[in-house]
Amino acid sequence: MPRVAIIGSGLIGRAWAIVFARAGWEVALQDSADGAAARARALVGEGLAELAAHGLAEDPEGAAARVRVARDLADALAGAGFVQENVAETVEAKREVFARLDALAAPDAILASSTSAIVASRFTEALKGRHRCLVAHPVNPPHLVPLVELVGAPWTAPETVARARAIYEQVGQVPIVVHREIEGFVLNRLQGALIAEAMRLAGEGVVSPQDLDKTLKDGLGLRWSFMGPFATIELNAPGGIPDYCARYTGFYRRLQADPATPAVYDDANVARILAAWGGTPSAEKLAERTRWRDQRLAALRAHKREQPEM
Numbered sequence: 001m002p003r004v005a006i007i008g009s010g011l012i013g014r015a016w017a018i019v020f021a022r023a024g025w026e027v028a029l030q031d032s033a034d035g036a037a038a039r040a041r042a043l044v045g046e047g048l049a050e051l052a053a054h055g056l057a058e059d060p061e062g063a064a065a066r067v068r069v070a071r072d073l074a075d076a077l078a079g080a081g082f083v084q085e086n087v088a089e090t091v092e093a094k095r096e097v098f099a100r101l102d103a104l105a106a107p108d109a110i111l112a113s114s115t116s117a118i119v120a121s122r123f124t125e126a127l128k129g130r131h132r133c134l135v136a137h138p139v140n141p142p143h144l145v146p147l148v149e150l151v152g153a154p155w156t157a158p159e160t161v162a163r164a165r166a167i168y169e170q171v172g173q174v175p176i177v178v179h180r181e182i183e184g185f186v187l188n189r190l191q192g193a194l195i196a197e198a199m200r201l202a203g204e205g206v207v208s209p210q211d212l213d214k215t216l217k218d219g220l221g222l223r224w225s226f227m228g229p230f231a232t233i234e235l236n237a238p239g240g241i242p243d244y245c246a247r248y249t250g251f252y253r254r255l256q257a258d259p260a261t262p263a264v265y266d267d268a269n270v271a272r273i274l275a276a277w278g279g280t281p282s283a284e285k286l287a288e289r290t291r292w293r294d295q296r297l298a299a300l301r302a303h304k305r306e307q308p309e310m
Contacts, residue, residue, distance in 0.1 A: 001026050001066075005076040005105075007097060008086030009040035011140060012114050016084045018047045018143040021063040022056075023171035029069050030076035032087075037069045047143060054298040056305075077105045082167055084136065086114045094123035102127040110164055112136035117188060119181040121153040131157040134164060137185050142173070144297040149185045151178040199264035202273050209277045226304065 004020045006013050009031040017027045021044065029044075031037040044067050048060035057063060070076035077083065083105055087093045094113060101111050111133045113120065124133040134152045139145040148168050152161050161177060168175040178185055184192060202209040223232055230241065237244035263269065274280065281289070 002082070003028065003080045004082045004084060005030065005070070005080040006084050006086065007031075007073070007076065007101070008114075009037045010086060012138060012142065013084075013086035014040040014044050015047070015141040015143045016086065016114070016138070017041075017044045017067050018051070018063075019171050019173065020084075021066045022048060022051065022058075022143070024063075025066065025171065027067040028076040028078075028080065029067060030073055041067055041069055050294070051143065051298060054302045056298060056302055073100060074104050077101070077109070080105065081109050082164075083109055083111045084114060085112065089116060089118065091118055091122050094118060098123050098127060098133065102129045102133075105129075108132075110134070110160055110167070112164060114138055117184045119153065119183060120151065120156065121181060124153055124155075130155050132160050134160055135185070136164060136168070136175075137187070138173075139187065141294060141297070144294060144301055146172060146174040146301075147187065148173045148175045149178055149187060150175050151181060151185055153181065196260035196264050199269060199273065200260040202276065203264060203269035205272075209273055225300065226307070227310075 001024065003026040004016075005028045006017050006020070007030050009017070009029045013029070013031070017029055017040065021027050029037040029040055031040070041064075045060070045064040048057050048063050051057035052060040083101055085094070085097055085101065087097050094115060098111060098113070105111060107129065109132070111129070113123075113133075113135050114137060115135055116137060118135075120133055120135045124130045127133065130153065134150060134156045137149040137151065139147050142148070150161055150164055150168075152158075165175045165177065176186070182189070198209075198212050201207050202212050207215075227235075233244040234240045237247055239246075
């Protein structure tokens with residue numbers, strides 16, 4: 001049975017534990033904070049049960065039994081052929097943990113980082129085993145949103161990327177390969193462009209933040225849940241993508257000539273949006289809405305799994 005070491009057991013780490021345990025892997029959870037991995041293990045069991053309720057996991061009790069709490073980093077790495085790192089999102093934290101992983105992990109084990117934006121070359125350059133290191137950026141929560149961005153450093157071996165892609169496919173994820181390092185990778189660059197424009201439109205009072213959200217969830221989001229922007233525009237003009245670009249280039253060129261600026265994140269603009277949004281909910285309300293989100297994502301993923309791909 002294959003083994004994975006999950007280093008860091010926060011939101012992303014425990015979701016990765018769910019992904020691998022559901023797929024039949026033995027999972028070792030390790031966290032430097034006292035008691036964190038044990039608490040995460042209990043939440044992994046709850047997550048597997050919720051997936052099973054939507055038909056997205058078989059034998060949740062058996063899957064949960066494959067997850068153990070490691071005593072320390074060396075114990076977590078014992079026998080692991082794959083490592084998924086989920087520590088703090090700083091170069092210093094990544095550099096420190098990858099140095100230890102490279103020293104302790106089996107020589108042929110892949111070392112993957114869940115970082116959201118930091119390219120692997122910033123924390124793997126000095127490692128003897130840098131060829132086996134890469135970014136594997138998931139979408140939160142990865143047990144419900146399957147995309148994984150695979151981004152190697154200039155020295156990452158092509159075989160490492162190929163092996164990682166095969167492993168993520170085997171455990172039910174949807175890996176994509178980003179062919180060169182770029183800050184934020186692909187998903188966050190797309191998301192960042194949309195959020196910046198949303199912050200501008202709501203901050204300037206063009207639309208309320210509530211109505212802007214409806215524009216996505218009841219408009220673009222419905223299409224985007226099963227087809228991407230290129231597939232979308234191909235169907236939005238009789239002659240496909242070239243026809244679409246010929247028809248709408250002028251309009252989009254004017255928009256791109258006046259993009260949202262970093263000022264949309266200034267305190268004054270954020271304050272205007274919060275005033276219109278209704279303030280920040282309590283921690284309890286945020287937890288309740290997170291559970292609601294996860295339930296909806298599980299239902300959507302179950303639906304998509306039953307639909308044919310075009």
